[in-house]
Amino acid sequence: MDLRTLWQHDLAYSFRRSPVTIAAAVLTLLCVGGALLAPWIAPSNPFDAASLDLNAAFAPPGWSAQGSAGHPLGTDDQGRDLLSTILYGARISLGVGLASVLLAMLLGVMLGLVSGYVGGRADAFIMRIADIQLSFPPILIALLIDGVARVALPAGVQDSIAIPVLIFSIGISGWVQYARTVRGSTLVEKGKEYVQAARVIGRHPLAIMLRHVLPNVLGPVLVIATIHVATAIITEATLSFLGVGVPPTNPSLGTLIRIGNEFLLSGEWWITVFPGAALVTLVLAVNLLGDWLRDALNPKLR
Amino acid sequence: MTSAPSLLRLEGVGRDFDVSRPWLNRVVEGAPRRLLRAVDGVSFEVRKGETLALVGESGCGKSPLARLIVGLYAPSRGRIEFGGVEISDPARQAAAAPLRRRMQMIFQDPYASLNPRWRVREIVAEPLLVLGLLKDKSDIHERVVELLRQVGLAPEDGEKYPHEFSGGQRQRISIARALSGRPEFLVCDEPTSALDVSVQAQILNLMSELQARLGLTYLFISHNLAVVSQIADRIGVMYLGRLVELASADDLFARPRHPYTRMLLDAVPDLEMSGRARTPVAGEVPNPLAPPPGCAFHPRCPHANERCRSEPPKLIAHGASASACHAVEEMRI
Amino acid sequence: MTPVLEVEDLRVEFPTRRGSLVAVDGVSFAIAPGEVLGVVGESGAGKSLTGTAIIGLLEPPGRIAAGEIRLQGERIDDLPHERMRRIRGRRIGAIFQDPLTSLNPLYTIGEQLVETIRTHLDADAAGARERALSLLREVGIPAPEARIDHYPHQFSGGMRQRVVIALALCAEPRLIIADEPTTALDVSIQAQIIQLLKRLAREHGAAVMLITHDMGVIAETADRVAVMYAGRIAEIGPVRAVVGAARHPYTAGLMGAIPKIRRAGTARSPLVQIEGAMPRLNAIPAGCAFHPRCSKSFDRCRGERPELRRAGPNLAACWLYDERPVPAQA
Numbered sequence: 021m022d023l024r025t026l027w028q029h030d031l032a033y034s035f036r037r038s039p040v041t042i043a044a045a046v047l048t049l050l051c052v053g054g055a056l057l058a059p060w061i062a063p064s065n066p067f068d069a070a071s072l073d074l075n076a077a078f079a080p081p082g083w084s085a086q087g088s089a090g091h092p093l094g095t096d097d098q099g100r101d102l103l104s105t106i107l108y109g110a111r112i113s114l115g116v117g118l119a120s121v122l123l124a125m126l127l128g129v130m131l132g133l134v135s136g137y138v139g140g141r142a143d144a145f146i147m148r149i150a151d152i153q154l155s156f157p158p159i160l161i162a163l164l165i166d167g168v169a170r171v172a173l174p175a176g177v178q179d180s181i182a183i184p185v186l187i188f189s190i191g192i193s194g195w196v197q198y199a200r201t202v203r204g205s206t207l208v209e210k211g212k213e214y215v216q217a218a219r220v221i222g223r224h225p226l227a228i229m230l231r232h233v234l235p236n237v238l239g240p241v242l243v244i245a246t247i248h249v250a251t252a253i254i255t256e257a258t259l260s261f262l263g264v265g266v267p268p269t270n271p272s273l274g275t276l277i278r279i280g281n282e283f284l285l286s287g288e289w290w291i292t293v294f295p296g297a298a299l300v301t302l303v304l305a306v307n308l309l310g311d312w313l314r315d316a317l318n319p320k321l322r
Numbered sequence: 323m324t325s326a327p328s329l330l331r332l333e334g335v336g337r338d339f340d341v342s343r344p345w346l347n348r349v350v351e352g353a354p355r356r357l358l359r360a361v362d363g364v365s366f367e368v369r370k371g372e373t374l375a376l377v378g379e380s381g382c383g384k385s386p387l388a389r390l391i392v393g394l395y396a397p398s399r400g401r402i403e404f405g406g407v408e409i410s411d412p413a414r415q416a417a418a419a420p421l422r423r424r425m426q427m428i429f430q431d432p433y434a435s436l437n438p439r440w441r442v443r444e445i446v447a448e449p450l451l452v453l454g455l456l457k458d459k460s461d462i463h464e465r466v467v468e469l470l471r472q473v474g475l476a477p478e479d480g481e482k483y484p485h486e487f488s489g490g491q492r493q494r495i496s497i498a499r500a501l502s503g504r505p506e507f508l509v510c511d512e513p514t515s516a517l518d519v520s521v522q523a524q525i526l527n528l529m530s531e532l533q534a535r536l537g538l539t540y541l542f543i544s545h546n547l548a549v550v551s552q553i554a555d556r557i558g559v560m561y562l563g564r565l566v567e568l569a570s571a572d573d574l575f576a577r578p579r580h581p582y583t584r585m586l587l588d589a590v591p592d593l594e595m596s597g598r599a600r601t602p603v604a605g606e607v608p609n610p611l612a613p614p615p616g617c618a619f620h621p622r623c624p625h626a627n628e629r630c631r632s633e634p635p636k637l638i639a640h641g642a643s644a645s646a647c648h649a650v651e652e653m654r655i
Numbered sequence: 656m657t658p659v660l661e662v663e664d665l666r667v668e669f670p671t672r673r674g675s676l677v678a679v680d681g682v683s684f685a686i687a688p689g690e691v692l693g694v695v696g697e698s699g700a701g702k703s704l705t706g707t708a709i710i711g712l713l714e715p716p717g718r719i720a721a722g723e724i725r726l727q728g729e730r731i732d733d734l735p736h737e738r739m740r741r742i743r744g745r746r747i748g749a750i751f752q753d754p755l756t757s758l759n760p761l762y763t764i765g766e767q768l769v770e771t772i773r774t775h776l777d778a779d780a781a782g783a784r785e786r787a788l789s790l791l792r793e794v795g796i797p798a799p800e801a802r803i804d805h806y807p808h809q810f811s812g813g814m815r816q817r818v819v820i821a822l823a824l825c826a827e828p829r830l831i832i833a834d835e836p837t838t839a840l841d842v843s844i845q846a847q848i849i850q851l852l853k854r855l856a857r858e859h860g861a862a863v864m865l866i867t868h869d870m871g872v873i874a875e876t877a878d879r880v881a882v883m884y885a886g887r888i889a890e891i892g893p894v895r896a897v898v899g900a901a902r903h904p905y906t907a908g909l910m911g912a913i914p915k916i917r918r919a920g921t922a923r924s925p926l927v928q929i930e931g932a933m934p935r936l937n938a939i940p941a942g943c944a945f946h947p948r949c950s951k952s953f954d955r956c957r958g959e960r961p962e963l964r965r966a967g968p969n970l971a972a973c974w975l976y977d978e979r980p981v982p983a984q985a
Contacts, residue, residue: 033672212434212435213429213430213431213434213435214434214435214436214437216389216394216427216429216435217427217429217435217496217499218437218448219394220392220393220394220426220427221426221448221449221452221453221503222419222422222423222452222453223448223452232437232440235437235439236437236438236439379841379842379843380841488932489698490932491932518697518698518868518933519697519868519870519909519912519913520697520908520909520912520928520929520932521697521932522912522914523911523912523913523914523926523927523928523929524928524929524930526914526926527925527926527928530923530925531925545841545842546842546914547842547916548913548914548915548916549914551914551915551916551917552914552917552923552926553923571917572917572919572920575916575917575918575919576919585843586842586843587916588846589842589843589845589846590842590871590916591846591869591870591871591872591874591875592871592874592875593870593871593874593898593910593913593915594899594915606811606812606813606814606841606843606844607841607843
């Protein structure tokens with residue numbers, strides 16, 4: 021498909037017509053770009069212990085009287101430049117968010133496909149596990165897995181493995197929504213005649229699931245995933261805020277908010293407010309994009 | 323025709339579906355299991371090169387029967403043979419596989435029978451790949467082009483997606499797909515019911531032409547007697563899962579024996595406007611879950627007697643045709 | 656006598672971002688009291704949309720772009736919603752294709768009948784129930800006193816359609832619009848329902864606009880028939896003349912394409928085939944919409960769109976039937 025037809029495609033048309041969506045997309049792009057390019061565009065590397073200057077601690081934002089241009093958003097209690105920590109922190113938040121969504125999606129889509137196509141006992145088993153998991157709040161599940169990992173793994177390994185464990189726990193807590201949606205769509209597609217035709221031709225059930233059914237059930241998954249990214253980022257932020265997420269040596273936006281929280285009432289408001297604003301902006305932008313995608317892909321609203 | 327060998331043979335084929343309420347509900351409400359006899363004791367054979375049509379209204383079991391024949395599910399009772407070898411035994415599917423390759427199916431709904439995410443050339447080539455008939459890419463491409471031309475489409479159509487085609491064109495694609503593995507036997511489940519009249523004519527003509535050219539054998543399923551008249555050599559009439567009459571097309575239309583067949587023929591609208599007298603039709607098809615005892619048709623039959631209400635009639639041959647009716651057997655009608 | 660329904664130059668359009676699509680293009684016809692007019696055509700011909708426009712149930716962005724619709728002499732195409740709602744049901748009765756969705760599954764058929772009767776006629780509860788019972792008897796529902804309190808799902812398809820017919824007749828409408836009333840039913844039931852509709856229309860003196868793709872149903876039921884193609888009327892005339900001796904090449908092709916029960920002894924022959932397919936709304940040919948598929952087309956057909964003109968007992972929109980001498984085939 022060449023660029024012109026892409027531009028004129030229904031999806032692109034709906035996108036062009038919604039200023040809110042365009043703004044959200046631009047914002048998301050800025051956040052993602054900033055996070056990705058952090059090592060190059062941040063004024064300084066806040067995690068390089070050598071570059072820290074305790075004398076610069078608690079500097080207010082650049083535009084206020086005591087601030088300096090070198091620290092446009094001020095510094096935190098350890099002298100780290102806030103703009104840099106936000107950029108690096110966003111990297112962690114986004115990274116963990118995206119990775120855990122990917123895990124949840126892979127697991128959920130696979131289980132949903134098997135559940136819907138194979139049916140019978142496998143279906144009953146998978147769906148009962150899903151039901152049981154749904155009775156727990158996702159944060160609790162993530163906390164649980166995280167807690168178990170802390171106890172089970174030797175102390176020295178904990179820090180380096182903290183992020184993968186975090187990704188794993190957030191991912192596991194979120195597979196059910198994908199599985200359920202894909203299962204429903206699979207049941208519908210299974211009854212359609214093109215699947216029966218493939219069976220008459222003699223196609224192996226696995227091939228039918230992956231080559232025939234999967235492409236037709238992925239649509240809603242994309243919408244769920246986009247909105248799930250926002251949720252995953254918030255979950256990670258919450259866990260980090262509670263102190264059980266990423267280690268403090270590699271802070272995400274949530275950790276930053278927690279750190280800054282202590283100083284909120286003593287006047288150094290910027291240490292918590294700016295990371296907070298960054299988090300809110302990122303999540304809002306992703307949510308708006310997800311909303312647009314869901315409405316745009318809904319054939320009934322067209 | 324009678325000298326041609328039998329290609330497909332059904333003996334006492336039956337299929338039940340369990341439509342009971344979920345286990346939990348049954349236990350709590352004390353409800354019994356419910357079994358739907360979709361197909362009940364059907365026997366017939368299809369000879370090589372001929373077109374056998376199965377007609378009937380909703381609930382008669384013609385669609386489940388088609389699916390039993392191509393192996394989408396196994397029969398609950400009875401035996402299906404293809405080319406002399408049994409193919410209905412679930413325990414011997416490996417032995418049946420090479421025979422199954424010689425049969426293919428065409429479905430009713432042109433909008434649901436093609437995968438919307440696949441290109442047409444992928445759809446048509448799928449049997450070739452699965453059956454391992456051709457390996458070389460250019461060989462496959464050539465065969466796909468040949469098939470598309472055979473069904474009246476252009477070679478460029480292979481690059482398009484199904485939604486770019488009309489209903490009639492999609493059925494052509496389905497036919498091309500069915501033919502790609504060079505089958506001998508095609509089961510056609512109401513292939514033109516969803517199409518407009520003028521498009522139906524194109525597809526029926528195409529199917530007749532392909533049959534003559536490629537030596538195909540058809541099992542053609544329809545609810546429309548006029549369509550069937552156009553294409554069938556022999557016709558089987560089904561009612562509530564049973565075969566009630568089986569005769570050559572000429573015979574069936576000239577001398578229908580079973581009262582249901584007569585009723586069906588009477589219901590066909592009179593386009594010649596000859597003003598012929600028609601017996602008013604009575605009643606509706608009963609609930610398949612609770613079929614009437616004895617002959618399933620007796621509540622609607624003007625010739626029903628005591629025997630009809632208690633004893634299910636067997637399919638009995640009278641010369642070249644057969645019917646399952648006590649009144650016919652007793653020569654009352 | 657004033658016709659019950661007069662449609663003049665009706666034009667239904669669907670504005671899209673790529674321009675306006677014309678789904679019904681200059682359709683005119685009239686139905687006399689007690690007459691059954693069949694409107695037949697293949698999918699995309701615009702016959703259902705014509706019916707929907709007349710009832711006033713056109714879904715936006717579809718709209719009536721031009722033309723007039725008159726019910727018993729009064730214009731109804733430009734009425735405000737409230738007035739149209741009162742006319743619908745009282746003077747126009749509607750029967751749609753799917754009896755399952757035409758009835759509300761949550762109310763008994765008695766409740767639905769009584770509600771309609773009381774909305775449009777001046778009747779108290781008891782009187783309305785009496786009328787409902789007599790209607791059910793008329794449409795052939797056995798044991799109506801018991802069945803009037805049953806829910807739609809307790810009826811079979813054919814019985815449900817009878818209830819829908821009763822519902823349409825409730826308020827003694829002058830016009831009944833039936834859109835594919837028998838398509839979802841078995842063949843043997845179709846025949847019953849057609850007979851019923853025809854008899855009741857005659858007895859109640861209502862005119863019927865019967866929309867269907869099934870020529871057989873038309874042949875059995877209609878007095879006159881209009882054949883639609885690509886949003887226009889190709890031919891209109893008495894049913895015998897159109898079905899038996901079609902003048903327009905499309906109608907002739909259509910009749911030839913319909914399979915008929917072969918008489919014994921005659922050989923099987925291929926059905927008449929009209930090449931191609933009905934044009935999509937965004938690609939309707941200039942001039943006569945049928946000309947690319949017509950074996951009899953000539954120069955004039957490509958450039959000028961023919962209006963309905965006399966062709967024997969029928970009217971046909973075809974240049975073959977021009978009063979002026981026809982030029983030699985191009």
